[in-house]
Amino acid sequence: MYIPKFYRVNNMEEVREFIEQNAFGTLITTQKGRPIATHLPMQLRRENDYYYLTGHFAYGNPQWRTLEESEEILVTFQGPHAYISSSWYEQENVPTWNYQAAHVYGMARLLSEDELKQDLTRLLETYEKHREQPVLWETMSSGLLEKELKGIVGFKLKITEIQAAYKLSQNRSDADYQNIIGQLRKEDYAGSKQIADVMQTRKPGDAT
Numbered sequence: 269m270y271i272p273k274f275y276r277v278n279n280m281e282e283v284r285e286f287i288e289q290n291a292f293g294t295l296i297t298t299q300k301g302r303p304i305a306t307h308l309p310m311q312l313r314r315e316n317d318y319y320y321l322t323g324h325f326a327y328g329n330p331q332w333r334t335l336e337e338s339e340e341i342l343v344t345f346q347g348p349h350a351y352i353s354s355s356w357y358e359q360e361n362v363p364t365w366n367y368q369a370a371h372v373y374g375m376a377r378l379l380s381e382d383e384l385k386q387d388l389t390r391l392l393e394t395y396e397k398h399r400e401q402p403v404l405w406e407t408m409s410s411g412l413l414e415k416e417l418k419g420i421v422g423f424k425l426k427i428t429e430i431q432a433a434y435k436l437s438q439n440r441s442d443a444d445y446q447n448i449i450g451q452l453r454k455e456d457y458a459g460s461k462q463i464a465d466v467m468q469t470r471k472p473g474d475a476t
Contacts, residue, residue, distance in 0.1 A: 269371045269431045274439045277370075277432035284319075286432065287312050287345050287370055295323070296342040297334040306331050310343065311391060321372060321425040322379070322387045332421040335376040341425060343372040348462035352437065356451045357444050366463050370432040372425075379422030387422055436467050 277283055287293075291312070296305045310323040321343060325332040335341065347368030354361040379387060389405040396402035405413070437448050445467070452464035 269369070269433060271431060271433040275433045275435045277434050280430070283370055283430055283432045284312060286347060286368060287372070290345045290347050290368075290370075293321075293343045293345045293372075295331070296344070297331060297338045299331070299334050304331050304334070309391070311387065311394070319427040319430075321374070321427065322423065324379075324384065324387070324420045324422040327419050327421055332378070332423065335423055336378065338376070340373055340428070341376050343374075343425065345370045345372070348459045348466065350452060350455070350457060350460040350463040352448060353451070356448050358441065364435075366435050366437060366467075368432075368434050368436075368466065370430060372427055373429040373431075374425040374427040376423045376425040379424055381417065383424070384417065384420070384422035387424075434466075436463070436470060438470075 277286075291310055292307060293310050294305050294307050295310075296303055298304065306325060306329060308323045308325070310321045313320050313322065349365060349367035352364045352366050354363045385405070392402075392404050396404055437445055440448065449464045449467050452460040452467075455461070
């Protein structure tokens with residue numbers, strides 16, 4: 269990913285938090301020389317000195333068969349994004365777009381059935397444990413679980429590189445920066461307000 273120095277994020281803890289908050293990623297491989305992609309919920313975990321992504325495909329999705337054949341796999345994560353009008357600047361310039369994104373590279377292997385069960389258990393706990401009537405692995409019938417397990421294929425991707433970009437008008441003056449936040453809050457698009465919230469927690473020149 270092309271990332272100008274203003275926008276590169278090097279803080280792994282910040283990147284980890286971003287991926288966890290935007291965990292519905294796009295996994296990209298190639299099949300017979302053609303790029304193919306699937307949109308999947310994924311989990312980021314650290315084991316010893318390495319980070320891993322885990323997830324699962326529908327068995328009928330042929331992309332899972334390309335995982336172990338691929339020398340390198342790309343997974344992208346997209347955060348909020350918004351159009352930035354140059355009418356919000358003190359000096360004449362061109363419009364642009366603000367966004368948050370991360371690219372993850374790595375090599376994958378398929379999960380065993382026991383590993384897949386453990387991964388699904390963690391996935392349910394992440395998204396269900398706070399609910400009044402959580403749907404957890406241990407609360408579902410064994411018959412249903414066994415049936416569903418036959419229809420999916422789990423994977424584990426060992427991360428070799430992470431690239432992250434927060435393009436949030438860091439190169440603008442403080443006056444422009446604050447005006448952009450105010451103008452974004454007036455927009456109808458939800459992403460504009462989300463980007464304004466992110467920018468509000470930062471300031472021009474913040475180290476990442």
